[in-house]
Amino acid sequence: MDCDSAPSKPPFILPASLDHVRIGALPPAAYYISDFISEDEEHAILDKVASAPKPRWKQLTHRRLQTWPSDLVNDKLFDAPLPDWLRDPIVSRLTLVPQTGEPGSAGIFSDSPHKQPNHVLINEYPPGVGIMPHKDGSAYHPVVCTVSLGASLCLNIYKTKADGALDPAPVWRILQEPRSLLITSLDLYSDFLHGIADITEDVDLSESTVANWNLLRSTADFAQGCNSRSTRTSLTYRDVMKVSKLGNKFSLFQKK
Numbered sequence: 374m375d376c377d378s379a380p381s382k383p384p385f386i387l388p389a390s391l392d393h394v395r396i397g398a399l400p401p402a403a404y405y406i407s408d409f410i411s412e413d414e415e416h417a418i419l420d421k422v423a424s425a426p427k428p429r430w431k432q433l434t435h436r437r438l439q440t441w442p443s444d445l446v447n448d449k450l451f452d453a454p455l456p457d458w459l460r461d462p463i464v465s466r467l468t469l470v471p472q473t474g475e476p477g478s479a480g481i482f483s484d485s486p487h488k489q490p491n492h493v494l495i496n497e498y499p500p501g502v503g504i505m506p507h508k509d510g511s512a513y514h515p516v517v518c519t520v521s522l523g524a525s526l527c528l529n530i531y532k533t534k535a536d537g538a539l540d541p542a543p544v545w546r547i548l549q550e551p552r553s554l555l556i557t558s559l560d561l562y563s564d565f566l567h568g569i570a571d572i573t574e575d576v577d578l579s580e581s582t583v584a585n586w587n588l589l590r591s592t593a594d595f596a597q598g599c600n601s602r603s604t605r606t607s608l609t610y611r612d613v614m615k616v617s618k619l620g621n622k623f624s625l626f627q628k629k
């Protein structure tokens with residue numbers, strides 16, 4: 374076949390710095406990069422997720438997930454590298470993009486204990502399935518990088534009321550397209566909750582209701598104001614603060 378006639382797949386596009394892709398409507402700080410990976414990279418990762426050995430999956434009531442390199446025990450990670458397919462191209466790209474355009478500006482993980490994520494959670498959301506509002510807690514450095522694969526959905530951001538109870542109406546929504554990267558950090562990590570509604574369609578999508586509308590790859594896809602869900606897989610990259618470097622795995626199970 375003549376190579377020139379092969380349909381070209383969309384490439385990835387990185388911003389010169391994160392301040393170009395800051396979600397301005399949100400408290401400090403969230404960033405959205407719509408084309409963080411290419412279509413070929415997306416398919417290669419989804420193939421790897423699908424071909425993981427069955428015991429890798431943890432089945433919850435409605436959702437299933439994989440944890441790489443392993444589950445945390447008492448908020449600690451047993452030191453082990455991420456597999457190549459989760460490092461490349463994503464981790465290399467995450468650490469490459471500077472936070473600002475200032476000369477010498479460092480990447481988003483420059484202040485984290487290991488200078489890069491060491492842990493990945495893979496969540497699969499069929500239509501109608503979400504995740505309850507929650508905070509990610511103190512085991513992680515407060516930077517979360519989420520790569521979305523396969524389909525779009527909205528992440529809801531919630532606040533607590535003065536009495537500490539969850540206000541059930543989300544304060545903001547972030548629409549995540551396939552191949553996008555969402556970074557949340559700082560106040561957004563520590564003071565707010567996030568979750569995904571258990572619905573089959575995200576509705577009432579518009580410039581005034583979606584915090585990252587101006588950063589989307591294709592607002593035309595949502596011109597009718599709705600997103601009919603299909604299965605979306607997410608990769609959540611974080612830096613677990615405490616890592617057990619001891620050679621003996623059993624030391625993890627002893628009291629701190």
Ligand SMILES: O=C(O)CCC(=O)C(=O)O
Pocket residue numbers: 494496504509519528567607609
């Ligand atoms: O899948 C997502 O985008 C969110 C996952 C999440 O909140 C978590 O794993 O803590």
Ligand SMILES: [Fe+2]
Pocket residue numbers: 507508509567
């Ligand atoms: Fe979370």
